Amino acid sequence: MIPIHLLQGSALVWSAEDARKIRQHHRLVGSLAGSLPRKPRQNARLGLPLKLLPEEARLLAEIGVAVLLRRVREEEEDPGNKESGKQDEGWNAEGGSRQGAEEVPRPEVEAYLKALEESYEEQRQLGLREKRNLLESLSERIAQGRAKCRRDRGQQTAKPPKPALLEELEESFQFPREAMMVQLPTARVPLTPTEVVDWHHSTPDWPHPGQRAHEIRYQVFRDLWERGYFITGGSKFGGDFLVYPGDPMRFHAHYIAVCAAPDEPLPLCNIVGAGRLGCNVKKTVLLCSAQRDGAVSYTSLQWTGLQ
Template structure:
């Protein structure tokens, strides 16, 4: 099967609103939930969630952010103008340029500056929690006051009944009894208790501000992006891009012995139809490898695609299907 590459599925977006793909030792992560949603819904890229859920951290059945992207997914997003690669320059302690540090802190080492920055962020978060607690306490207090006001008549009746049941012969003046709920409302500000454990806490899915980040050049190899110039990555990327342009969804195919699993639609709705295995066109493939791939695809009910690209840059596909002796 041989076909020319088609057009991009989505156009470039303004540079000011590009998705930030955070790199760490060659791995690409998305921390913002809106970015993760856009990547899947608009660009047809899947990735995989690798973070633990806050309320269920001791399980791996359901995971949360960050979203880890394949190197091919990250590169594709950059090439179509939808994202930029960034990294925290303070992660590379030995290669920090003093000019990258904020003015006034050039005398500090990278570790000291990172420690100060983390301490400031922790203090700011604690202040945010305190302000949130005070706001929620005030809202709970107002709700309590409205409830008491709406139940004031029932409260008066209940107190009168309780006094009669305990044998109080002397009845309080009606005026004094009617003012009892008002006295309770006046003391409510002093007596009301709102426990901190009842406070709702917002759990952020991305840092609101990240300092000391720098953009990573896709064309230059670095510890955070070591794929530049790798023949295997170039082959995988060309195959990935070609299948993506044809409208397929792709995920890692390592669990089935391939490079990619190819889906006709979103993996939440479809099973994979193909196992894509990338081979350089001028490389000989051992017969045992072909037999193994063909039998594997048959056992899991998928078609194996041997993928490569020719001198003209066109991606070619050869499908394998195991059949018994007739």
Template sequence: MSADDSITPQDEILQEKQKICLFLAHGNIFVWNPNDVCTLRERHRIVGTLVGCLPRLPRQNAHLGIPLQLMKEEASLLLETGVCRLIDDTKPLMSPKPAQVSCFQELRRNQHQEQIEMYREERREEMRRHLPKILEGRKAKKRKLKESQKSYEESGSTAEEEEEVSFDVESVNIPAISTDHTMVQLFTENPWREKRTEVAVEWNFPLSEQEVMRCQVFRDLWERGYFLTSGCKFGGDFLVYPGDPSRYHAFFIAICIPHHKKMAAMDVVAMGRLGSNVKKTVLICSFDTEKDSVTYTSLQWTGIG
């Protein structure tokens, strides 16, 4: 019996469900689950691009959040290696069932109550930090009150006065905050997505010769242990990093050119100057269909001549 014969249909279904879901919407690939985003980056060296606005900072575009949009080359690699499965996300969500509405409302009530307790504890902690000022303020208030009643001269000893202005933080009645002032949990992925809404779709990429070349180059560099991102802002196809882009600068600008295409000298000079200006090495990448391999030519501008 071979290893494949030992896998039952139930095992295949379970393995399929455990795959990371990629959602296809109008030709774009998105990842909505934050855990999946971390898994793709840490385990599979797939970076993608965060394109969603942050709920607490919606009026800026310097720091973005979920969803993560993948390049088509990234999606193709993940589907070929069996890491992910593709789901059609163009259909509208189904209307929630009464049980789902009730569950969501209960979740909101629990979150509201938890935030009330957190708010009260933070207020008490703030009172403890400012307790000397609170006591001093109460002393001053009592002195003013006695002066207004013309009885300050006849007041008791200092010990009695200190006892009168004692302040018990725990006994303070702190009102609850309303639901309008509580934070709301935003789901980045539908927690009640039903199986019948998860429609697997075919991935028709790559199709053209240029797309096939880009996919082959992307996969070859990825298999060599590099991280890759889009290189359009640097005039190339990919940016190639020796490690996570959050910690390293890109070493190469990968430009995909057909293997038998003739290049003008000015194009070579332009690519060399491009790499020199951004302090990176230009990597001309070609896919040789006869040898079924990717060839690389590096360009570094010396500035001589």
């Protein structure tokens, strides 16, 4: 089961492997919402967590491949556990435990630091080997350059040979720790307890069930998904969804889906605006409405007679 963590109505996936499964096996895209660890002050390229649309999260839960989870807040825990927890060991921000003022490192932290040191030494040896191979390949050229310099200065006798560069390399080579490659975790164990959320019922972290707009959007979303399309959010084009014939990494969207209740009037200016926008971005606008029996009807809008 894929864990989907809820936070104030947002559905987040923290594991890279789960994000891959969602896209590869279930044709659901979502959108990355986290900053990259090495470049946290930019938003051109984002990373985990993967933020799912409410319709995407509900679909995964409904077909039985994911479970919705929420974090149990401290005020919701048993007060008796709080009192007993004061006698237990806690964990500080650096990964060690605390007992009064004395910090006791965890075995996991010691193992991690040992692996980090072994990785650094391995990378240093690889860098040293690469530097040595480079100097060996350039040694003849370096010797020819030095001889030419001596000839240009009119030196007839060769100077005493300098210590070989390869012999000096072992002592002079420096590999800064900030340049080493480190493995960034793509998932972590939650630090607080979680509980399963029933997607059928509305809660503060999952307020969507029962809302008419969400129910209509979900019926449209599932019907398009069952037809084999890839679907993403469509707010940047003024619609509810963008509909792709294949993976959005390879295809442009063909349709802008606009969801509307079948018994509510749709202002003419909204229809004209949606049609003009779809024409400008070379996409077909779909007016989608879900009937009471679950059937979904589509009406396409396209400008005609334009030269």
